[in-house]
Amino acid sequence: MRKKVIAGNWKMNKDVFETADLINSLKSFLPNSEIEVIVCPPYTSLVIAQQLLKGTQIHLGAQDVSVRDDGAYTGEVSIKMLKSVGCDYVIVGHSERRQYFHESNELINQKAKKILASGMKPIICVGETLDEREKGITDQVITAQVKGVLAGFTSADLAKTIIAYEPVWAIGTGKTATPQQADDVHQLIRKLTGQLFSWNDAEKFVIQYGGSVKPENAKELLHMPNIDGALVGGACLKAESFIAIIDGAKS
Ligand code: PEP
Numbered sequence: 001m002r003k004k005v006i007a008g009n010w011k012m013n014k015d016v017f018e019t020a021d022l023i024n025s026l027k028s029f030l031p032n033s034e035i036e037v038i039v040c041p042p043y044t045s046l047v048i049a050q051q052l053l054k055g056t057q058i059h060l061g062a063q064d065v066s067v068r069d070d071g072a073y074t075g076e077v078s079i080k081m082l083k084s085v086g087c088d089y090v091i092v093g094h095s096e097r098r099q100y101f102h103e104s105n106e107l108i109n110q111k112a113k114k115i116l117a118s119g120m121k122p123i124i125c126v127g128e129t130l131d132e133r134e135k136g137i138t139d140q141v142i143t144a145q146v147k148g149v150l151a152g153f154t155s156a157d158l159a160k161t162i163i164a165y166e167p168v169w170a171i172g173t174g175k176t177a178t179p180q181q182a183d184d185v186h187q188l189i190r191k192l193t194g195q196l197f198s199w200n201d202a203e204k205f206v207i208q209y210g211g212s213v214k215p216e217n218a219k220e221l222l223h224m225p226n227i228d229g230a231l232v233g234g235a236c237l238k239a240e241s242f243i244a245i246i247d248g249a250k251s
Contacts, residue, residue: 004222004249005162005206005229007038007123008236009063009091010045019045023052025239030058035249036229038089038123039236043077050086061089061123064097067111079118090115091231093125093149095168105148112149116157123162123231124149125210126189130169139188146192155201162206163189164231170211172233179217179224182209186226215241218248 014022019041030037040061041049050060066076082090092115093108112122126145128138146163153161165185167177177185186207194202209221210231221227229249235241 002204002206002228003034003036005036005038005208006242006246006249007040007061007089007091007162007164007208007229007231008242009094009210009231009233010039010041010236011063011096011233012042013237014041014045016045016048019048020052022237022239023049023058026058026242027052027056029239029243030056030246033057033246033250035246037246040089040091046082046085046087053086059088060086061091062087063091063094065090065092065111065115067107067114079114079120083118083120087120089121089123089162091123091125091164095125095127095166095171098125099168105145106151108149109151112161113152113157116160121160121162123164123208125164125166125231127166127168127171127211133167133169138185142185142188143192146189147196150193150196153197155197158193158197158201158205162208162229164208164210165189166210166231172212174212176212176214176217176221177209179220179227182211182221183224183226186224190226213245215244215248218245222249 038059038061040063062082092111097103115122128141132141190202193205206228208229208231209227213230213232214235
């Protein structure tokens with residue numbers, strides 16, 4: 001039985017004061033549960049978040065990381081820095097990074113390997129655009145992305161990795177993939193990991209759905225056979241809606 005994993009991607013929202021408010025609200029509401037919860041605030045809020053999350057079961061994650069170890073890379077943040085502020089997870093390959101910062105599957109794969117080598121876990125995003133879905137090439141796009149981002153991974157690497165399937169057309173648009181549309185792609189990803197690794201590895205592999213997940217649609221999505229959690233954007237910025245989504249993941 002795979003554990004459900006719900007992660008909140010705060011994107012470029014919340015200063016340190018707002019971070020403290022949100023984390024404190026989450027702490028006061030969140031019950032101890034069988035569901036793994038991760039919050040991914042912006043870099044500037046990681047330290048305060050780490051301090052406030054001490055002693056809770058909520059994990060801390062970052063939204064990206066540099067592929068470089070250190071040195072003259074103005075504006076970049078390294079893996080060592082994220083480790084030092086207590087991150088357990090790092091999101092990589094978000095469609096906004098792919099779109100605005102031209103990140104390739106190859107770069108995302110390099111980042112993911114470095115994250116794993118550091119002892120943190122990558123949440124790797126994949127997803128097709130509206131144009132690709134309308135052309136009927138979703139499966140090809142997802143297959144190429146999954147093969148690319150997992151290139152050179154071992155079974156042990158896969159066990160510490162999460163893939164978030166995020167159809168680009170559903171991110172921040174209010175349009176959600178239907179539970180069946182989402183599950184079909186999750187099933188494809190699981191089949192692919194079975195072929196690339198083993199069926200045993202694929203059975204254990206956590207695949208999140210992301211794209212306009214909200215309290216109203218969370219339960220149905222999160223109870224599809226191949227959907228093991230959610231990567232939540234907009235709806236994670238308010239404690240009530242994030243908690244309602246987590247509740248929707250309960251069996
Ligand atoms: C995201 O950006 O990862 C995301 C899923 O955003 P939203 O939930 O707002 O669509």
